[in-house]
Amino acid sequence: MDIKNYFLPFVAAFVVCAAAFLLLDMAAMNLQGLSLIFNQ
Amino acid sequence: MNGFRPVKIGMTVAIFGLLVSLVSLALPGFEQSAVYAAEPAADAAPSFLYEPAPKLTAADYPTVAGVNSRVVVWVFAQLHLWFAAFVLAVPIFVFIIEVIGMRTRDKRYDDMAYEFIKVSITAYSLTAILGGGLVFSLILFYPHLFTYLSTIFSESMFYYALLFFAESAVLYIYYYGWHWLQGGFKKWVHLTLGLVLNAVGTTLMLLANAWLTFMMSPAGVDAAGVFSGDEWAAVHNFLWNPINLHRFVANIAYGGSIVGAYAAFKFLTAGTRQERAHYDWMGYNANFIAICALLPLPFAGYYLAAEIYAYSQQMGITLMGGIFAWLFIIQAVLIGTLFLSANYYLWCGMGRSDGAKRYTKYIKYIAIVLVGAFLVWFTPHTLVLTNEELKALGGPHHKILGPLGIMPAKNTAVNVMIIFTALSFMFYRRSNKVAVVSWEKAGNAIQVALFSAGLLNIIFLGVYHGYFTNTVYKVAASIPQVLTTLVIIVASITLDSFIYRGAQEVGPLRWGRIPERAQYALFLLAVAFTWLMGLMGYIRSGIRQHWHVVDIMRDASSEAFTPTLGYAANVVSVAAIIFMALVIFIFWIAQVSSAKTLPAGYWKE
Amino acid sequence: MRQFLTVVAFTLLTIGFFAAYSNYGIPQIEPAPPPKDEKLDLGSMTMDQFVALGERVFSGKGTCTLCHNALGRAPALENITEVASKRLEDPRYEGAAETVEAYLIESLVEPSVFVVTGFGKKGTNDKESPMPDVSGGGIGLSEAEIAAITAYLQDKSGGEITVEIPSGIENKADEETEEGEPREAINDPEALMVKFTCNACHMIDGKGGDAGPNLSRIGAMRDRTYLRRALLDPNADVAKGFEPDTMPPDLGEQMYAAELETLLNFLAGLK
Numbered sequence: 001m002d003i004k005n006y007f008l009p010f011v012a013a014f015v016v017c018a019a020a021f022l023l024l025d026m027a028a029m030n031l032q033g034l035s036l037i038f039n040q
Numbered sequence: 041m042n043g044f045r046p047v048k049i050g051m052t053v054a055i056f057g058l059l060v061s062l063v064s065l066a067l068p069g070f071e072q073s074a075v076y077a078a079e080p081a082a083d084a085a086p087s088f089l090y091e092p093a094p095k096l097t098a099a100d101y102p103t104v105a106g107v108n109s110r111v112v113v114w115v116f117a118q119l120h121l122w123f124a125a126f127v128l129a130v131p132i133f134v135f136i137i138e139v140i141g142m143r144t145r146d147k148r149y150d151d152m153a154y155e156f157i158k159v160s161i162t163a164y165s166l167t168a169i170l171g172g173g174l175v176f177s178l179i180l181f182y183p184h185l186f187t188y189l190s191t192i193f194s195e196s197m198f199y200y201a202l203l204f205f206a207e208s209a210v211l212y213i214y215y216y217g218w219h220w221l222q223g224g225f226k227k228w229v230h231l232t233l234g235l236v237l238n239a240v241g242t243t244l245m246l247l248a249n250a251w252l253t254f255m256m257s258p259a260g261v262d263a264a265g266v267f268s269g270d271e272w273a274a275v276h277n278f279l280w281n282p283i284n285l286h287r288f289v290a291n292i293a294y295g296g297s298i299v300g301a302y303a304a305f306k307f308l309t310a311g312t313r314q315e316r317a318h319y320d321w322m323g324y325n326a327n328f329i330a331i332c333a334l335l336p337l338p339f340a341g342y343y344l345a346a347e348i349y350a351y352s353q354q355m356g357i358t359l360m361g362g363i364f365a366w367l368f369i370i371q372a373v374l375i376g377t378l379f380l381s382a383n384y385y386l387w388c389g390m391g392r393s394d395g396a397k398r399y400t401k402y403i404k405y406i407a408i409v410l411v412g413a414f415l416v417w418f419t420p421h422t423l424v425l426t427n428e429e430l431k432a433l434g435g436p437h438h439k440i441l442g443p444l445g446i447m448p449a450k451n452t453a454v455n456v457m458i459i460f461t462a463l464s465f466m467f468y469r470r471s472n473k474v475a476v477v478s479w480e481k482a483g484n485a486i487q488v489a490l491f492s493a494g495l496l497n498i499i500f501l502g503v504y505h506g507y508f509t510n511t512v513y514k515v516a517a518s519i520p521q522v523l524t525t526l527v528i529i530v531a532s533i534t535l536d537s538f539i540y541r542g543a544q545e546v547g548p549l550r551w552g553r554i555p556e557r558a559q560y561a562l563f564l565l566a567v568a569f570t571w572l573m574g575l576m577g578y579i580r581s582g583i584r585q586h587w588h589v590v591d592i593m594r595d596a597s598s599e600a601f602t603p604t605l606g607y608a609a610n611v612v613s614v615a616a617i618i619f620m621a622l623v624i625f626i627f628w629i630a631q632v633s634s635a636k637t638l639p640a641g642y643w644k645e
Numbered sequence: 646m647r648q649f650l651t652v653v654a655f656t657l658l659t660i661g662f663f664a665a666y667s668n669y670g671i672p673q674i675e676p677a678p679p680p681k682d683e684k685l686d687l688g689s690m691t692m693d694q695f696v697a698l699g700e701r702v703f704s705g706k707g708t709c710t711l712c713h714n715a716l717g718r719a720p721a722l723e724n725i726t727e728v729a730s731k732r733l734e735d736p737r738y739e740g741a742a743e744t745v746e747a748y749l750i751e752s753l754v755e756p757s758v759f760v761v762t763g764f765g766k767k768g769t770n771d772k773e774s775p776m777p778d779v780s781g782g783g784i785g786l787s788e789a790e791i792a793a794i795t796a797y798l799q800d801k802s803g804g805e806i807t808v809e810i811p812s813g814i815e816n817k818a819d820e821e822t823e824e825g826e827p828r829e830a831i832n833d834p835e836a837l838m839v840k841f842t843c844n845a846c847h848m849i850d851g852k853g854g855d856a857g858p859n860l861s862r863i864g865a866m867r868d869r870t871y872l873r874r875a876l877l878d879p880n881a882d883v884a885k886g887f888e889p890d891t892m893p894p895d896l897g898e899q900m901y902a903a904e905l906e907t908l909l910n911f912l913a914g915l916k
Contacts, residue, residue, distance in 0.1 A: 025497065616660050
């Protein structure tokens, strides 16, 4: 495993992507008048 | 002289079409039903009085012994629609390919465009013949409905006939003038003709769409069906634009798939390597067009369904929650078939490149995921079983499979399928390239991170909102799911274009180096498309239930009932077989026109 | 030629598979036939029969239960008598009705006069109702049928029935109502549940209404004899916490014997 050239970029990109997708989820749910986390 | 036959067929059809329109003009009640007010009202302005929609009884429907009138009209309408979709779509992408050829000055594109249009010429005549058959059977079996519709749409029907002649004229000049109008200014003239051809063809479709959407969401008439005299209002009814959009996109996908089948057929019967290479390349392009148009299609379909729901809640519930709900399970099987065959074709196509073996090891995993997602998608929610099975199972829902039958699981599955198809396509594009940028490894790591984070997000949305919240959340969560899919596709294509900037090619692509099995994937695509269109056409028309024109003109014939899905599927299947037979005939004709026999000693020297 | 035949065979096989799946892979539900205008013999009707007629129209021809059901697509009507009196006081109410009866009839034929908050068409700020005029073309209820529904709604919500059985109204049934051919027996329990609208009140595995007991595990709790009686004479034993007279008492007349058995087998199997 090439840590510097592969693993680190992977982890960094994964964190960025996951955060971006969560933001996208929240925006998409808020636009429909709902929150990401379910509350009755 | 091989061009003579289509002209003759075209002439015959044109005359036939003219006769049909004359007959319909002469029909009682066509114009006459707009009776001039017998006693002019106080204001001198002349006003037309239209009659309300007729209230019919079963006796008003002519019958022919042994003929099921509904099935006759149904099959004619469906066949006409299939051919019309094909001949409207082909000029659209022929025009695009011709432009590409002109920009790149790559003659292969021009030749391919010409071959596409050549295939559609015979189909054009058949479209007209079947359209005539549809009108004829409507007049024969549903005279009152036809009279009522033609009272309202008299003007647009007249323009339709005129445009039809215009379409024929432009098409023939476009096709027969192809080799004459080449180079420089002449090419521009030819391209303009192509644009006019598309404009006329699309207008024809829009007019015909207005008539059928009027039957679903009538406008320009009052509650009794009395026409206000404003034909534009009737044309521009509530569902007109949603259907226009949906059909326009679907036609392109459909046209692509039929031309793909043509290329596959020619590939299989090709005699030389050059021919195989040419038809392989043609099949690849046609398939590419079909898939590109297929991807936005679910969104156009969703828009149409939402508009149907907005127009009439009752109609919307009949569509999604009534007996038609099962139809979407069949649709799932069909769309799954489309995805699997499209992917399979891409994988086989990777064999054209010598660099593909770097990626072939991943294909089996993509295949496993696709099949798994497909199975989830078509797991029905409620399994119908015999009583014994029911007892053994302890209820109509399977303990393990039951939860996979609900909509969030299906949404998740379809998004996963689209993402993995995008992945297949990415491998295909990479297969012949070697990246030269220094950060290639990091770039790949980012791609992997993008796909895995996105997939996790889709599964999170599906599982969390699908199983731990209420209906509103379940439906709402499908939006971020679809957005995630779109983000993955766009971001990965963008990133790849940077990774492969200035990339080296492994070697020339070897067109024609593809197994014969792959051609069957193209056939499967065309057949599945055809059948699916027939099925969805049935549901589009079927949600009117026992109405000719919803809420205005009741269907009182003995065939007014809604048939079971199995029955509908059988009618669609028979129609699809007739269509395929005609398509094979067209392919054969296209082949015959370029065959030459040299009879020895026949002509005097 | 061999290629050609292979292609033909492949095409036929594919279409055959699709057709077979549609015929045998999914249940064949027989959709309800187009509604027929019933000849109403109003003269000899008792109020109970009139209410029963209202219930039939409510869940049948009127298609009301498509939306007025436990899924909450439209306002619930269980307490409509009480609710209607409140509506008449509501400052937002601008209609002409002054009695519950008039309010109900107005809501049936002019649904947009008062739209319950949150149930309006999207984007109309609850000014326009998605409900159609039930006397209009789409549903086409007669005056008598609308009165029957009103009586049924008043009865169901425990209110006083103020509607009078109309007399002298011309019957809408203008065509000779041929005594409809006997319908074909249904042998699929799911289709039976749909046909007799059991799901409107009974929940099975999370689907259905809650006006009647949940049947998801009914086979484990009750035996066949009990279930048979519950179907034929629903008021004989009313489950705790549920209203009597909610379930149609004439299922025994409406169903064929074979259908009853099919349904019993199905219910007994829900464990």
